[in-house]
Amino acid sequence: MTTTSSTSGSSNTLASLLSGSLSGSNSSGSSTPAPIGGLISTGPLDVTQLVSELVAVDSQPMQQLQSQQSGVQAQLSAYGQVQSALSSLDTSLTALKLGSAFTAAQASVTGSGVGATVTGSPASGSYSVTVSSVAQAQAAASSSFANASTVVGTGTLTIQLGTYNAKANTFTAQSGSSPVNITINSNNDTLGGIAAAINSAGAGVTASVVTDNSGSRLVVASSNTGTVNGFKLTVADSDGNNTDMTGLSQIAFDPTAAAGAGQNLTLTQGAADAVYSINGLSLTSSTNSITTAISGLTLNLIQAPPVGSTLQAQVTIAPDTNAVSNSVNSFISAYNSLVNLESSLTSYDASSNTASVLTGQTPMFQLSSQLRSIIGSQMSGVSGLSWLADVGIDFQNDGTLSLNSTKFSAAVASNPSAVSKLFSNAIGSGNQQGFAVRLASSVESMLAPNGLLGATQTSLQSTISTMGDQITAMQTQLNQEQQNLTAQYSQLNADLVTAQQNQTALANELAGLPMANSLASLQLP
Structure with a gap:
């Protein structure tokens, strides 16, 4: 970009201004400078407006680059939303891939004097608890x-x-x-x-x-x-x-x-220890919150028995089927949120010829394909279970997942170990991994700095930075051009004022000559 560059439109504007400034005519036919609307008081040219128009023309490439940078920034922001959705999906898979959802237990208590809280993975069973006295502080x-x-x-x-x-x-x-x-x-x-x-x-x-x-x-x-x-x-x-x-x-x-x-x-x-028994085994505790008697379970002695008497309670530990279904529903919800986000970011409206911010982006296609491939794949090595559809998890027409709760509950009830392996453990002669393990591994690979999503975000950030440097350089050049043009046309303005003054002085001198009136009345044959 040079300080003398301009377009034909800007040249025509300048030529028009110069022509009007140097040769105007009034109604009497005398040759006097014609007034030009909007001109600054120091000359016939509006230098500020003229320079602004010239610079505006030359700033169009920079404006186009700024628009492109905004588009890339929008893409980076959209990929940030995808990253958040993938992270949520990864979190939802934790209990399934580790198998903890399938070892979760719940405790119920009948009787009085005792409460129970599951803190780990206690073995299923029933425990008879007798409270003879509770712990006391002196x-x-x-x-x-x-x-x-x-x-x-x-x-x-x-x-x-x-x-x-x-x-x-x-x-x-x-x-x-x-x-x-x-x-x-x-x-x-x-x-x-x-x-x-x-x-x-x-x-x-x-x-x-x-x-x-x-x-x-x-x-x-x-x-x-x-x-x-x-x-x-x-x-x-x-x-x-x-x-x-x-x-x-x-x-x-x-x-x-x-x-x-x-x-x-x-x-x-007096200071006293709790005295109680579990299935007939006499025990004592310095506290009323007992964490060591049954592995994975905390017993709470919540009531002192009457003097000379005891309190009886039955504590039953059983698998927590709600924990399993809650974990699966959490996974399905996170996956469906990701699918819906992908759909909104990659959609195309043919009627208005409008594309979304990530329409046609290869990473989005690859991401979707990888996850769908894992979910829809077949697994061997689990008795009676080969597909997620076998436990009621299947694709819908829009690509989201649905859960047949009845089918899932029946599968868990009939063979909880097999369902657990379907999601988590390494199984079969080839050490095949469960669906949740494979999905989590794929998601975490995508989120890694050099992974599918991480590399895409890094590339976009680099592009934005490069564009920013180019825009800064172009703006610096435009600023210099504006200074140069302002100096040039300010000088031209001064020259025009001098020319107008000389023209007026010459006209006045000619009008005062003795021959002027005779020449004006002379009739040619």
């Missing part, structure tokens, strides 16, 4: 004080977690735990201040102030249930007596000491 309360602001005393509290053996009257520190020392001074020596200090110490216990008509009491409780989480609270009292009922020692609690002489809190609830 709790102890002080004597009554006037209110939470009552000063108790100062010194050091020491809290140690452990197990109290009432028969031997011994306290054994919890394995791995250390005593926690808490300083009580004038800043926190009230009943409420001591409770706050205990709670912020992280000693494995919590404290609260309970108030009723009789006054306020400090209640200390273990944070966790079980005999191993009992506690001992000893005091180093500022008054020198660590076990009496005055000063800070009022809240001492050593279960091995005598009441009022170191065991100054009242035990309101």
Whole structure:
């Protein structure tokens, strides 16, 4: 592109302006500059408009390239939608390809006192659970004080977690735990201040102030249930007596000491383990949420039996058929969403001769063909099952999939292992993979950086970048052309003004000559 390039239309416009500027006629026939509408005040030419028109003509190639770049950007955006749909399809295949959908179980409970939650893949069966007692956290309360602001005393509290053996009257520190020392001074020596200090110490216990008509009491409780989480609270009292009922020692609690002489809190609830049995086998637990008794199942002891009695419950574990159908429906929904997206992005309206953004794109055809080929293929090595259609999954006329729920449920009920292999495991002498494994592998290959979709997106991004560089270069050239043309035509404008002024001066001089009137009236024969 050069600064002197123009089209015939622009040249005609310029020629017209120049002609009108230099030779106009008024109604009396005198030769004077003709006025030109829209001209700038510094000359007969509208330089801004003229340069704008010339540059607009030369900017058409850049505008065409910008339009092409927008089209490529639209394609990249559309492929981004396809990428998202493929990722959703891959996710929907996880439970099917790993087989976890076919090993899912559900637990039901009849009776009372027990809840059950499936956390893994428990074996199917029925379990009789008897609850003799539930796990408890130790709790102890002080004597009554006037209110939470009552000063108790100062010194050091020491809290140690452990197990109290009432028969031997011994306290054994919890394995791995250390005593926690808490300083009580004038800043926190009230009943409420001591409770706050205990709670912020992280000693494995919590404290609260309970108030009723009789006054306020400090209640200390273990944070966790079980005999191993009992506690001992000893005091180093500022008054020198660590076990009496005055000063800070009022809240001492050593279960091995005598009441009022170191065991100054009242035990309101002893630390206890849960006692229960499964199918007659006696067991204990420090918690009421039991995760180790039945593999893949959590038992929750939710109710304490009446004193001297037990609670009975029956826990039944069975395959979760809903998990299988939900996984298959999730896969079908994700696949159909992808098919519908492909259809909208590659459609063509013959009546309006309008194509969609990815119409005719080879990667879209390849993507669709690969997935349909896998879904529609035959598999050997599974007894009685060779096609997805054998379990009720089939293509519809529009390319989407449908599920015959009755047929699928019947197949799962009659041979769940075969249905699982159809989707997941390596089967047969050739180690053939199931449909879900093969589909997921194909999808993940497409999504890989060098895969079908990944490579296409990379190529489009490169094209957009290259076009952007070209557009930048063309814009720079147009900017330079505009500057050059503006300078040239501004100079021409000045020259035209000078010419007009000279023309006017010459006409005035001729009009003042003595011979001018005689020559004007001279009649030629």
